[in-house]
Amino acid sequence: MNRKIKAIVKKTAGILFCSFVYLFLFLPIIVIVTGSFNATTTKPYITWKGFTFDWYIKLFDNTALLSSFGATITIALISTLLSTAIGTVAAVGMYKYKFRGKGLIDGLLYIPVVIPEIVLGISLLTLFSNTHIPRDMLTLILSHTTFAIPYVIFNVRARLSGYDNSIEEASMDLGANRLLTLKNITLPVLAPGIAGGALLAFTLSIDDVIVSYFTNGQVKTFPLKVMESIKSGVAPDVNALSTLILAGTVILVVFTQSDILKKIKRRK
Amino acid sequence: MNVEEDKKVIVEIKGVNKIYGSNHVVKDLDLTVYEGEFLTLLGSSGCGKTTTLRMVAGFEEPSSGIIRVEGEDIQNKEPFERDVNTVFQSYALFPHMTIYDNVAYGLKMKKVKKAKIKEKVMNMLELVQLGGFERRYPSQLSGGQKQRVAIARALINQPKVLLLDEPLGALDLKLRKQMQLELKRLQRKLNITFIYVTHDQEEALTMSDRICIMNEGVLQQVGTPVDIYESPQTKFVATFIGxxxxxxxxxxxxxxxxxxxxxxxxxxxxxxxxxxxxxxxxxxxxxxxxxxxxxxxxxxxxxxxxxxxxxxxxxxxxxxxxxxxxxxxxxxxxxxxxxxxxxxxxxxxxxxxxxxxxxxxxxxxxxxxxxxx
Structure with a gap:
């Protein structure tokens, strides 16, 4: 009898605990989503005045906000492409070859990851101003590429740890030259690691504030724009854009995590 | 050995050395392999047998010496340009490809017509008793089945020489015995030269036409299993075999x-x-x-x-x-x-x-x- 009660208590406590965790995780998101549909027009846009799509319509009139979003996406795409390419080559090279100073290079990889972003931001700013590179899209792309590279390397390397070098030898043994081996064997086998690294680089770039703040010049990325606007409370059109981004992200995650991709591939 | 002199030489290794830093792995190796024979390189680990195999395959370059295949010096040929194929110890199957695609890979690289590829792959899978497995992935196969795929994949290009690097090392004893017989059967049927690397003396005695025993990079003795067992020429051979x-x-x-x-x-x-x-x-x-x-x-x-x-x-x-x-x-x-x-x-x-x-x-x-x- 006692044990039964204990079991019930255990179960309820577990449920309660999980509920709280999830509540804290999702409450802010819920606030944003509901805020984007709130018809109130008075600051601080908190009281519920009924359901409306007005903010979404307004959002598409807010060219400054939209263009900042465009800039963010552009930067994210280009820096992802660059960091993924560089990171993949680096990871494969470091896995395959032994050279002097490998351990040092290995260790140095962690520095950009562990140092406070503000230090990275300031040092990049110093670098760019000392070399007289005008701060605009280019510097933003360079900075984002810089901090994303280690993450790509870590991801690809994790994939490489279970990688059997002899499959490349087997491919060459069967008549494929190095380029064909790279295309047919190395890249497809490493693809999950590369994709994971790219996805991480992309998300890091999209929501980066600190490094962008130091290296942006006149270009306003979306997070910087949001930062700016909260001086006067979060405007509901920002909520609306956030909600759209959220929806986009969720769809992306569901798509990549589920077997949809695999199923499509199999059907071919 | 008059019989051997009549046979056609297919691989000729002359004065080959391999040195890694201060490590002299293969020392002045001279070895002749005849067409259609089953030659085993036998020795304990680190004796240079795998390195020798990899030099024939083209994955390692000899520090000095010449390797000829059918009389042609292959030093400047890349692995993908050599008419030899390898069965790797770890199987090295392509994990992202089906069994069919794995076996077909060599033919695809040779740009063989699709219909022809299909016919050849199906025949080859039949030959290694894996008919019906073509749509599976390597991860869905047992060790013995993977081994057969690896052999089928290496044989499909009809190499002049098949190099096998301890191919049965990862299998359990019973399966190993069975695969030994099967490999021997395949070799006889296809009449392809096999160069087989193993550290298992019993395996070498069972399968080989000739055995080449190596120790610390030095060739100790080459001969038929009976020669090797009955008339060892060095102390190492005497104690290593039996x-x-x-x-x-x-x-x-x-x-x-x-x-x-x-x-x-x-x-x-x-x-x-x-x-x-x-x-x-x-x-x-x-x-x-x-x-x-x-x-x-x-x-x-x-x-x-x-x-x-x-x-x-x-x-x-x-x-x-x-x-x-x-x-x-x-x-x-x-x-x-x-x-x-x-x-x-x-x-x-x-x-x-x-x-x-x-x-x-x-x-x-x-x-x-x-x-x-």
Missing amino acids: ETNLFEGSVLEKQGDKMRIVVEPGDFKVRGGGFNHGDMVAVSVRPERMLYSESPVEGFGLMGIVKEQVYVGSVLKTIVVLSNGNEIKIERLAGQELPTGGQVYLYWNDGDAKLIHTFDNVFAQAVENIVMK
């Missing part, structure tokens, strides 16, 4: 081909040519050829004490300890057992003892040690 009893000593007296050899625990008379008075010699007698008697035998001065007798089914294994503490293994058909602790005299029939020069080996080793330092 069990043996080795007496090391020197030639004390010599009259024609009759010699008296003195060893630590005694002396004995043997017949053999090519030795001079005072030469260092190792005498190898297989356990199944070693005999014992309870009374002294003419010409043999080896006495020992029976330490242990183990009855293993058809065979009775006896261990006799000599006066210097060396243990002598004797195998004979089960019969009357000797009392443990009893005194016996060891002997053997003329011709059952193999004489091996040891002086040269010791001398060479000493010179090398000095030179290396």
Whole structure:
């Protein structure tokens, strides 16, 4: 009898605990989503005045906000492409070859990851101003590429740890030259690691504030724009854009995590 | 070996060395492989056998020396330009491809027509008894099945030589025995030259036409399994292949081909040519050829004490300890057992003892040690 009660208590406590965790995780998101549909027009846009799509319509009139979003996406795409390419080559090279100073290079990889972003931001700013590179899209792309590279390397390397070098030898043994081996064997086998690294680089770039703040010049990325606007409370059109981004992200995650991709591939 | 001279040479390895830093892995290797034969490179790990195989495949470059395939120097050929294929120890199947695509890979690289590829792949899968598996992925197969895929994939291009790097190493004993026979069957059926690397002497004896024994990068002996077992030419070969009893000593007296050899625990008379008075010699007698008697035998001065007798089914294994503490293994058909602790005299029939020069080996080793330092 006692044990039964204990079991019930255990179960309820577990449920309660999980509920709280999830509540804290999702409450802010819920606030944003509901805020984007709130018809109130008075600051601080908190009281519920009924359901409306007005903010979404307004959002598409807010060219400054939209263009900042465009800039963010552009930067994210280009820096992802660059960091993924560089990171993949680096990871494969470091896995395959032994050279002097490998351990040092290995260790140095962690520095950009562990140092406070503000230090990275300031040092990049110093670098760019000392070399007289005008701060605009280019510097933003360079900075984002810089901090994303280690993450790509870590991801690809994790994939490489279970990688059997002899499959490349087997491919060459069967008549494929190095380029064909790279295309047919190395890249497809490493693809999950590369994709994971790219996805991480992309998300890091999209929501980066600190490094962008130091290296942006006149270009306003979306997070910087949001930062700016909260001086006067979060405007509901920002909520609306956030909600759209959220929806986009969720769809992306569901798509990549589920077997949809695999199923499509199999059907071919 | 007139038979061998008639055969066509397919791979010729001449004066090949491989040095990694200060590590001399393969030393002055000369080896000729004949068309259609099953040649095994046998040795313990680190003896240079895999390196030799990889040099033929093109994954390693010899530090010096020449490798010819069908008379053509292949030094400047990339692995993908060589008409040899490899079965890797780890199978090295492409994990993201189906069995069909794995086996078809070589043909696709050769740009063979699709219909032809399909026909060949299906035949090959049938040959290795994997019909119906073409749509599976490597992760869905057992070890033995993976091994067959690896063999099928390597054979589909009809290589002039198939290189196999300990292909059965990861399989359990029963499966290994079965695959040994299957590989031998495949080799006979396709009549492709196999160069097979293994550290398992029993496997080598079972499968090979010829065995090439290597130790620390040096070729010890090449010959048929019978040659290798019956007439070992070096101490290493004698002890590496099967069990043996080795007496090391020197030639004390010599009259024609009759010699008296003195060893630590005694002396004995043997017949053999090519030795001079005072030469260092190792005498190898297989356990199944070693005999014992309870009374002294003419010409043999080896006495020992029976330490242990183990009855293993058809065979009775006896261990006799000599006066210097060396243990002598004797195998004979089960019969009357000797009392443990009893005194016996060891002997053997003329011709059952193999004489091996040891002086040269010791001398060479000493010179090398000095030179290396």
